[in-house]
Amino acid sequence: MRYAMAVDTRKCVGCNDCVVACQTENDVPVGHCRDWIVEVTTGTYPELQLEIRSERCNHCANAPCVRTCPTEASHYAAGGIVLVEESECIGCKACITSCPYDARFVHPEGYVDKCTFCAHRVEKGQDPACVSVCPTHAMVFGDLDDPNSEISKAMATRKWKSLIPEAGTDPKVFYLL
């Protein structure tokens, strides 16, 4: 089982619904976020291109945060989801500095927090909160090892990219182009 997420950059309108759903579902402290929207405009006027991405922890298969964690608080859970065990985190912030996506932050209670792919929902067979609320159905979540899953089909039929694969992290969040 290899959980992954794909965000369709042709459908995402940057409404921030995923951000709010995550904050509500996971009780994310005010002023912080586990997912966020990035808008990239390239080109020279009037030839402009806009890409909107909903970004979060990439749940890398070769996660630098898991490698640099001195206590095993950052670890791989079922399906390759990268999680932080609060009671093992000492707050050294090595994982924050090691993440090229800047996906982690210090929770006001001291431990390091980030996207969990809504592991508590996924184990009940539900989609992560962000995926479930997306009004344009721009996001799919599922198991890459299952060839019939929605995500495997999307990856097989669409062009896609991942973010800075050259950092060697083997990210598991993909962007459909």
Place this chain on the structure above:
Amino acid sequence: MIEEIITSGRMNPEIDPVLHVWGWEIPLYLFLGGLSAGILIFSAYFSLRNRQDELPIAVKWMPLAVPFLIGIGLLALLMDLSHVLYAWQLFTNIRWESPMSWGAWTLMIITPLSIAWVAIWMEDIFPKWDWKFDEVRTAVNWLQKYRRIMAQVLILLSIILGMYTGILLSAFNARPFWNTSILGPLFLTSGLSASAALIAFFSKTEIEKRLFTRIDVILIGIELFMIVHLFMGHLAGTQVHIQAARMFLGGEYTVPFWTFVVGLGLLLPVSLELLELKHKFIPAIVPVVLIIAGNLALRFIVVSAGQASRWLY
């Protein structure tokens, strides 16, 4: 020309707009760790060469400072932890891939060992010293017999301590400026240089003063060589490494780095030390203060610049 505008809806304090999770605590600790490592390496090495009576400051006196230096460093480290009540979790795991785990375990061993190392020289430096309890006296006498083995272990652990302060940073591929393996040897050399300068400053005899001034001149030479290589490596690297190097070659860190680290922290003191070796009179306090300040500046600037450098996507 292609314009690129990136806007992010993210707002995580300490991450946006630039990462700043490590403040003054980490560079201060890196400095104290490097300095302690340098002092212990010189002390252990020259005791193995049986030069303790010829070089008393280096071998017997300077280690007295080490437990205090490590103590302050550890305090700074603890102050940096945001979930500090769980710090004991460091010692429920050995994580080979995590430099921070290496550091925690090295400190765990080197701290008591440095106290034992101080203890075996106490009666030598304070002739009237009395251990008060027979048990302590017996224990110290027992340790005396293993002085050579202790010295060998100390050299090995101190090299790990001095190197790891740099490796800690270079293990982060996400921060291109840190992502160079030369930081380990550079921080080790700079820690050795600071301790050599301190030994030369405190030494009472001409032999010891000249020896450690000479050692320091060589170490500063090596440091300058490594700094040049640091930038050569980055400039020959990928786009993100080139951008990281440019922060120091015209960018925001240019003036502080080349003025305080290279100019005032390395070039000026090494010139003064060379004049001193030619028997010109130089107030002894000047080079040592410049070197210590340069050492601190190196770590503060490197820790800050690393967090300002990043991958772009």
